[in-house]
Amino acid sequence: MHVVVPYAAERPKTRLSEVLDAAERRDFSRAMLDDVLAAVDGAVGDDPDVTVEVLATTEIDDVEVAHVVDERPLTTAVNDVLESTDVERDPVAVVMSDLALATPGVLCEFLGTGGDVVVAPGLGAGTNALLVRHPGFRVDYHGTSYLDHLEIADGLGATVEEFDSRRLSVDIDEPADLVEVLVHSDGSARDWLVDAGFELDVSGGRVGITRNV
Amino acid sequence: MHVVVPYAAERPKTRLSEVLDAAERRDFSRAMLDDVLAAVDGAVGDDPDVTVEVLATTEIDDVEVAHVVDERPLTTAVNDVLESTDVERDPVAVVMSDLALATPGVLCEFLGTGGDVVVAPGLGAGTNALLVRHPGFRVDYHGTSYLDHLEIADGLGATVEEFDSRRLSVDIDEPADLVEVLVHSDGSARDWLVDAGFELDVSGGRVGITRNV
Numbered sequence: 001m002h003v004v005v006p007y008a009a010e011r012p013k014t015r016l017s018e019v020l021d022a023a024e025r026r027d028f029s030r031a032m033l034d035d036v037l038a039a040v041d042g043a044v045g046d047d048p049d050v051t052v053e054v055l056a057t058t059e060i061d062d063v064e065v066a067h068v069v070d071e072r073p074l075t076t077a078v079n080d081v082l083e084s085t086d087v088e089r090d091p092v093a094v095v096m097s098d099l100a101l102a103t104p105g106v107l108c109e110f111l112g113t114g115g116d117v118v119v120a121p122g123l124g125a126g127t128n129a130l131l132v133r134h135p136g137f138r139v140d141y142h143g144t145s146y147l148d149h150l151e152i153a154d155g156l157g158a159t160v161e162e163f164d165s166r167r168l169s170v171d172i173d174e175p176a177d178l179v180e181v182l183v184h185s186d187g188s189a190r191d192w193l194v195d196a197g198f199e200l201d202v203s204g205g206r207v208g209i210t211r212n213v
Numbered sequence: 214m215h216v217v218v219p220y221a222a223e224r225p226k227t228r229l230s231e232v233l234d235a236a237e238r239r240d241f242s243r244a245m246l247d248d249v250l251a252a253v254d255g256a257v258g259d260d261p262d263v264t265v266e267v268l269a270t271t272e273i274d275d276v277e278v279a280h281v282v283d284e285r286p287l288t289t290a291v292n293d294v295l296e297s298t299d300v301e302r303d304p305v306a307v308v309m310s311d312l313a314l315a316t317p318g319v320l321c322e323f324l325g326t327g328g329d330v331v332v333a334p335g336l337g338a339g340t341n342a343l344l345v346r347h348p349g350f351r352v353d354y355h356g357t358s359y360l361d362h363l364e365i366a367d368g369l370g371a372t373v374e375e376f377d378s379r380r381l382s383v384d385i386d387e388p389a390d391l392v393e394v395l396v397h398s399d400g401s402a403r404d405w406l407v408d409a410g411f412e413l414d415v416s417g418g419r420v421g422i423t424r425n426v
Contacts, residue, residue: 106377121379123336124389125396125413125420143415147396164319166334166382176337183338183360200338202356207338 001050001111002090003040004081006074007033007067007097009058019175019211020196028192030060032172033097035187037065040095042104043111054097055081075141082138091133099128100181100189101167110168115161117153120168121146129168134158178209214263214324215303216253217294219287220246220280220310222271232388232424233409241405243273245385246310248400250278253308255317256324267310268294288354295351304346312341313394313402314380323381328374330366333381334359342381347371391422 011022012029020028033054041064044050054060054067055077070077078094085092093111095102110120110129117137122128125144136156140148153160170180172189181190182200201210224235225242233241246267254277257263267273267280268290283290291307298305306324308315323333323342330350335341338357349369353361366373383393385402394403395413414423 121397123379123383124392144396144413144420164380165377166336166379167377169379169382170336179337183357184334200357207357 001044001093002081002085003044003050003052003093003095003111004055004078005033005036005040005052005095005097006055006078007057007060008074009056009060013098013173015173016175016178019178019209024196028189028196029098031187031189031192032100033063035185035189036095036097036099036102037063038187039099039102039104039107041065043107075139078141079138082132087132087135087137091131093132094130094139096122096128096171098171098173099168100172100187101170101184103167106165106167110163110165113161113163116156116158117149118161118163119146119149120163120165122171123169126171128171129163175209179207182209183207214257214306215294215298216257216263216265216306216308216324217268217291218246218249218253218265218308218310219268219291220270220273221287222269222273226311226386228386229388229391232391232422237409241402241409242311244400244402244405245313246276248398248402249308249310249312249315250276251400252312252315252317252320254278256320288352291354292351295345300345300348300350304344306345307343307352309335309341309384311384311386312381313385313400314383314397316380319378319380323376323378326374326376329369329371330362331374331376332359332362333376333378335384336382339384341384342376388422392420395422396420 013025016025040052052065054063054065056067056069057071059069060067082092116134118131119127120129125146127145127149134156137158150160172181181193197212198209201208226238229238253265265278267276267278269280269282270284272282273280295305329347331344332340333342338359340358340362347369350371363373385394394406410425411422414421
């Protein structure tokens with residue numbers, strides 16, 4: 001199995017600009033990548049049949065796994081991986097780098113799920129983690145990618161398994177998502193937020209975040 | 214086992230008032246209740262050791278399961294059920310009535326999960342489904358109830374299992390949540406939204422909803 005973790009290293013997480021400046025968004029985004037890589041590492045252990053690779057939009061430093069640079073859009077870059085891999089022998093998993101709630105346990109279960117295509121949907125009709133064993137399958141990450149991926153699989157006669165996980169469904173894009181990191185993570189992304197002064201705000205009707213700087 | 218489905222029959226879902234008027238919110242809320250009850254029914258089958266009951270804030274019509282009326286706040290009403298039940302012999306499950314994505318399969322797995330207390334967290338630090346087998350456990354649904362429930366269990370020395378499910382994590386409170394119903398449900402709540410003219414809107418950067426009336 002080949003696990004790919006796409007990572008937008010430049011100008012990441014623009015929808016967090018309301019609460020984090022550009023440099024902070026880069027640091028926080030990197031902390032999430034490190035957490036996801038740690039969770040993948042915990043899930044695959046020292047299995048010699050699994051390779052893990054970061055697919056980055058630009059050169060990155062200090063990652064403990066291999067990384068390749070591909071400046072093209074996510075869909076193009078991932079489809080290039082799928083095309084160049086014999087996925088029937090060596091399935092490809094695509095795990096987003098902002099799944100800050102991912103744990104080794106849930107990723108282990110995900111990677112072990114059978115099916116031509118396994119999808120862990122994200123909130124908002126996205127596709128947060130994907131496992132491809134069908135040679136014809138290609139991705140389309142734009143818009144309602146979850147529905148598009150079902151349709152693409154259907155067109156191939158490929159079986160699709162939905163992997164039902166809250167931890168894989170939450171990608172951290174917006175200020176409200178930071179609540180989930182503060183509540184449900186104990187990784188470096190949570191530490192980063194706490195060090196940056198973020199805490200839960202329960203003063204309103206809903207649980208939010210506040211920042212003390 | 215005793216499965217309780219709390220249901221705020223009066224003035225439900227005020228956070229949907231931006232897109233639904235009061236009568237529509239009541240209808241939609243009721244459609245979600247029906248979907249949740251159907252999922253519970255599918256999960257428990259005809260197991261004679263399971264009772265299902267709606268815990269409603271006011272009298273409701275045409276429900277196929279028993280319902281009791283309790284006008285008090287949710288926490289008080291649920292704790293009254295816990296106090297009056299021998300949960301070691303007859304565990305109590307509390308499943309919210311707005312979990313429109315719940316399926317028989319995921320609820321079956323939830324109800325079969327071991328532990329003194331089993332929690333399916335909701336987004337925003339909530340508690341969307343709860344299974345109680347420890348006699349001292351009491352709920353507190355206000356604010357960060359997930360964290361509060363962990364603390365209450367910890368104070369009792371009770372074991373807590375986190376049940377990781379996207380389908381149980383999404384409670385339908387806000388307009389953005391309607392996307393999840395349109396994408397991931399095939400129940401009466403989805404039908405209601407479609408009949409009311411709602412559809413996915415992929416014109417912006419994120420997937421949203423639009424209404425044709």
